[in-house]
Amino acid sequence: MFSIIGLILSLGLIMLLAYKGYSTIITAPIVALLTLIVTTGFDSHLMANYTEVYMSGFANFVKSYFPLFMTGALFAILMEKANYAKSISHFITEKLGKNKAILSIVLSGALLTYGGVSLFVVAFITYPIARTLFKEADIPKRLIPGCIALGSFTFTMTAAPGSPEIQNVIPMKYFGTDAFAAPLIGIIASLLMLGLGMFYLTNQAKKAKLNGEGYGNHTEKESNEISIEKLPNIFISVLPILIIFASNLFFSKIYYALVDGTYLENFNTTLSNVSGTWSVIISIVIADLFLVITNYKKIKNLK
Template identity: 55%
Template sequence: MLGVIGIIISLGLLMYLAYKGWSVIILAPLLALLAAAFAIFDGGSVHLLATYTESFMVNLANYVKNYFPIFLLGALFGKVMDDSGAAKSIAVFISEKIGKGKEIWAVVLSCAIITYGGVSLFVAAFAIYPIGAALFKEADIPKRLLPPAIALGAFTFTMTAIPGTPQIQNAIPMKYFGTDAFAAPILGIVAAVIMLLGGMFWLTSRLTKARALGEGYGEHGDSHLHGTDTTNLPSFTVSILPILFVLVGNFILSKQVFPNIDAAYLETDYKTTLTAVLGSWSLIISLIVGVLLAIGLNYKRFDDIRRCLREGVQGSFLAIMNTASEVGYGNVIKGLAAFSIVAAGMTSISANPLIGEAISSSVLAGITGSASGGLSIALETFSETFMARAAEQGISPEVLHRVASVACGGLDTLPHNGAVITLLGITGMTHKQCYANIGMCTVVIPTFAVIAIIILGSFGVV
């Protein structure tokens, strides 16, 4: 019993202190050892130093080994697209084409296009905010609806649902299910439509209500924001090309090129299979081409290309270490005897593996405050169980991939989530002002999307 109490206290402190701004890199090992200490008092055979070096650090290192190239290249691509002005160019083009009266659509679609192309969620928020603030202010739309609009475009359907998205949440399941980034395209599109249209319905209904009450943009001390200087931005065509190359290249490599190569050497020399690495290889090469193309097309627009690349690299370190620390923490927790009670509960709720997978991915994402961290822990712990049950019921691994990916993007954005805290910091808003609408767009509606694709996937839709 003490072991279960220790896990609850540890998780509660992780969520609370992360919400208060403490570094997860510091918190994760300390709170993992706190839970382990409770297990000792509960009569378990746990050794704290060994738990740290042989469980926490080993799992942290394995996560870095598996996903660092994608984090690194994604951060570089996002930084290059930001510093070159390409991300802003896309946002300006969309806002001009959509026109007045559709400012929320302009913000959501701008975020969606650049994140679907591989730009990180954080870069999207930084790049779109000044433009979105100018649009909202001119249209007298309450500023409290701007963070939810950015979150809807960047943190939901392009992160987990649309087939081919290079975001890490869509890359993680490839390793466990032998799939690629385009797994279960019909389910992905269905989930994306539910999230996009559901979120837009919610935000537009909130706008209608606010205007009926006479609420406008408000006074927020951001009079210095005037959109963005468009005099030296690249054209929309030049800006969108690197994104198209990432998406098209990923598709061709994963569907046509790598499946047709002779990769027998992988089993004999590296103890792995082409199926296990195909998705990652395709994404890595596509992002490399995207980075090089974005630099080549915009070289003269960089003040200092070396500084840009250096900052991109540095940004990737913090991103992957935050997530890897949460993965290390989760693996310590899952190794404790008391966790077997939690695991049994999550896997025995239903005989349908899609339901168990969705619950475990979402709950662990909520606990860690990280979609990728929670997803990694869930699949590392339960993927073999889910695969075996899916095979018995004739459910495709592609369906497992898509359900896991979409599900991790639900409870991950609870108030302690790092992306939510960063977004509010960028926009100068508070949880009290914005979180109810953020939560509706990134937690509640995505949960309905998961339910929908579980039902469709159970009937064989891929």
């Protein structure tokens, strides 16, 4: 029990330091060392626990998920540089209109994160659009973070079947599943998160309107937004997302189901432990290659 409390406190401290702007790469090992001192004391094999337990776990995490982080980061950058992400966001908001400003931002973030774009990139892409929509609809600006979070940080990150986000990928290794595991539960959980989140946000907007609270007076720096006319076609913009979904489904459910994975015994693992992660990595790489091939002239500073 004491070790669990120490773990919770250490995670809280890491989050606090990250919020204050300190690098997690530096703070995480320091907090881990402090946690070991508090929970085990100086005479309980401190350095052995630090180097052989903590650092071994850290190294295994990097080994398993660095390719996913790297390919996913490339995908997010390429989607941004090709203006595909902006095209998707503008299309959704244009079709739904300012009267559905909250739903527009939520769905924009959801589609982008479900397609594999990093949720942090999505936040920066959707914010300028949300700012304009909320100002036109006279909805309090303070609700923008909640809309972005609901669309990007909730159901598409953790529950929606087939999501390539890292939070959905990590459990695969331990449960021997793929990204599409438990689809019915995932869909129900996603609908609950979306429904309850939308109920809360729309209710807050209605309360603000009744209290006479509008967008507010804010000094805002104008961003260099690309004109809507120059944005790529929406069908081309969603192709990389469809490529990831279709490829992931193919490799997860068809290709690796037919592969003989007995050779993996030589690597001390099984096909069920790695096929889910491999499927996501391969799918994102295919989408990355598609983006590079179709946009190599547009992306001037590719390296």
